[in-house]
Amino acid sequence: MVYLYTIIKSNSYDEVGVNKMDFRKFRLIYGGIALSLIVSGCTYAEKEKAAEGAVGNLVAASETTAAPSTFAAAIREYILKDSSNTVLSPEKIGSLDDRILKLARNEIFARHGYVFKQKDLQNYFAAKPWYHADSAYKEHLSPTEKQNVALLRDYEAKYADYKLEPSHTDDVHLRGYTGDSGFKQKKMNVDLNGDGREEEIQLIPPVTELGAFNLKVNNITMEVGSELLPYLDIDDPYFEIALQMDSQMDFLRSTSFYAYDGETLKQIGELPDFSAHSSMYDGHGRVVSAKESNNFQTWFRDSVFRLDAEHSLHEEQQDFYPMEPPTPLTIKKEIAVQFHKDGTDEAFSLEPGDNVKFLGDDKLGHIKLQTSNGKEVWYTIGDEYVDYSSFFDGLILYD
Known part of the structure; x- marks a missing residue:
């Protein structure tokens, strides 16, 4: 597809006789691209x-x-x-x-x-x-x-x-x-x-x-x-x-x-x-x-x-990147979490069978989870590759 557009700022810009509209594009298909x-x-x-x-x-x-x-x-x-x-x-x-x-x-x-x-x-x-x-x-x-x-x-x-x-x-x-x-x-x-x-x-x-x-x-x-x-x-x-x-x-x-x-x-x-x-x-x-x-x-x-x-x-750079909607997960292996991502508080464990929601991350290795009782906690991932599907059930894996 090929598109030629023009875009500018507006909150509505439909003062005179027309409904609010959305921005669009034209297509030209070539070779599947x-x-x-x-x-x-x-x-x-x-x-x-x-x-x-x-x-x-x-x-x-x-x-x-x-x-x-x-x-x-x-x-x-x-x-x-x-x-x-x-x-x-x-x-x-x-x-x-x-x-x-x-x-x-x-x-x-x-x-x-x-x-x-x-x-x-x-x-x-x-x-x-x-x-x-x-x-x-x-x-x-x-x-x-x-x-x-x-x-x-x-x-x-x-x-x-x-x-x-x-x-x-x-x-x-x-x-x-x-x-x-x-x-x-x-x-x-x-x-x-x-x-x-x-x-x-x-x-x-x-x-x-x-x-x-x-x-x-x-x-x-x-x-x-x-x-x-x-x-x-x-x-x-x-x-x-x-x-x-x-x-x-x-x-x-x-x-x-x-x-x-x-x-x-x-x-x-x-x-x-x-x-x-x-x-x-x-x-x-x-x-x-x-x-x-x-x-x-x-x-x-x-x-x-x-x-x-x-x-x-x-x-x-943003302080936090939300997952929308939050992904519901079930803990498969015990993990350590904290209420503050900077590690200033004592860690505690989430146990197998606990239900959590993945709320997003800060792109720096800190994952925010919400527990079944509504508390928000942080889980820190390591630098090396880990198969997190062995720790969490329900992860989205498009690839």
Whole structure:
């Protein structure tokens, strides 16, 4: 599958006449390998407070040699600069994510001074130098604007039917797409860096079965490869690109993100699993991705990545990674546990036949369990490999 998307921050962004929608993608199947190309938006974590209403965008592609970062800290003025006087087409909006579509639709009304009731939309449009609130405006639109609003609403509805949802009842971090993504475009004309000029974007499939995919932005072409393995903010001018690889093997799924500054196209992050969906990022540079862990049982932690001032994604260390839902286990061999993972209290034993729940870990070898009487305790695993199925019955072992 190949997908081309665009993503930005929003809590709802559906002020004028449409229901809340979800972010989606288009597919192109080749040789059993699924790739997705998406356009979306994010912000730098350092600028969240200073640019609280502004919106940026995200795009993903593959690895390339890039010049030093020239990404600016300005704010994008328009989602779709000419939507008030030019009829939109699927090639211009068909791979924008649902949040950007909602902002683009409301942008048409904002040009007339529509007074928004939702705080997030108030903040977003108040940051635009061209926006002037007009309480006398009564939602009158030109024929071109009406046609564009209808098209944007239609694509929001298409996204609503294409979802990223938990695919396993015993681990909600494992997610899969449901619905038909056939409406997604294989080519797009999108202003990626906010300079008012549209870029021509295309994901080109390989000529042979063992060949590589190529991502093309204007005259820049980079090989992204069919073996790609293991987004973002709204406060800057950029729409990033997400190249998503699907696989029947969960641990081979990945999402790579790319950004274009007008001259160079660079990879800004390579994340495991599916991250190119508005439910996986907050629009302020924070992106969630599921990463496999098998040091105790096979499960997927939600790992958090954040866009930095250099416009790159880096994983943040978390104090605790929860298992959702907790895995019910039965003790098979006596184990020693403590109430504090730092070992400051005396250890005690859980006996064969005791029922516990695996609540998660800290990725440092400390496993949190909940006993049958509701107490939370810590179990420390060793550095060497141990078959924990001999100590616990009920472990999830996908592989």
